Amino acid sequence: MQQRQIILDNCFHNGFAVKPQMDGNNDIIGYLTCDNSRFAKPSNVLAQWYCGYWRRDDKNEYDRHNILNGYKQVDGDCYEWGDASKKLRLNSVSGSLEMALDASKEYKNDRREGEPWPHILIEYQTETCFLTQIKTITLDLGFMIRKLQCNMSIVDESLHAAQFVWYAIIRNSNPKKKDYDKYIWFGCNLYDSRYPQTPFMVFMDGGKEINTGTLIYQPASVEYLKESTVLNKHQEVHFDFTGHLYKAFSVACERGVLSDSRYSDMAITGGNFGWEIPGTYDVSVEIDKMELNITQ
DSSP states (O other): OOOOOOOOTTTOOEEEOOOOOOTTTOOOOOEEETTOOOOOSEEEEEEOTTTGGGGSSSHHHHHHHSSGGSEEEEEEEEEEEOOEEEEEEEEEETTOOOEEEEETTSSSSSSOOTTOEEEEEEEEEEEEEGGGSSSSEEEEEEEEEEEEEESSSOOOOTTTOOEEEEEEEEEOOOOTSSSTEEEEEEEEEEETTOOOOOOEEEESSSOOOOOOOOOOEOOOGGGGGGOOOBBBOOOOEEEHHHHHHHHHHHHHHHTTSSSSOGGGGGEEEEEEEEEEOSEEEEEEEEEEEEEEEOOO
């Protein structure tokens, strides 16, 4: 069977559109582009949720945590954008991407219950692929954690973590249904400071001021990682998760997330990946390959 890669611009040749710092605001406020870009509208979007949140009483300081107000450096084919707390570095030929966030430059104190947390995420788009038309779907991903520093003397694992995650969005794409455009998150937790290997999890998106309130379904990491993710160790993911998709859909129906959906209504339409940092950690990861390959 012939495979097809379905992520649009999975090497980020067209750069990134940028969203504001406040979660829930999906306006595009600017662009990060390379000089040798193909001049197409970026299909990838940088989300910098809650960056600068703890500095918001000082507008100048808050604005320093918006990557559009930061610096741009060019070294041959490599482009780097950064601000007061985060960095994005792209090899515009190979597509290798580094994502860094220093939460020590975000939090004034360790995170407390109910507080949000800083993110650096890339939202990607795919071809719209209905699940019933897919025989197999496989995530092929290569990455390495480059920096991992805990800056807390006491870690409360109910509140504090550093997570490098990858998600696909499974969306009702049938405009005739009441559930049209409702979705669930299907995720791989590629690194979590709380676990050497992350367990199977199903939970509702929450824990901060603004959230999607929808289902998150995460298989156990032993299914897609041969060993625990550690600093400076390259990881290769080759994960056929076809068999999990109906399970995730069934759980979403059981929990009332989807009340007017059939499996045939559901499609993969995109997703996101990157860092979520509910603890005072300074982190960086390099991604050198990201593909979603399907057979039909």
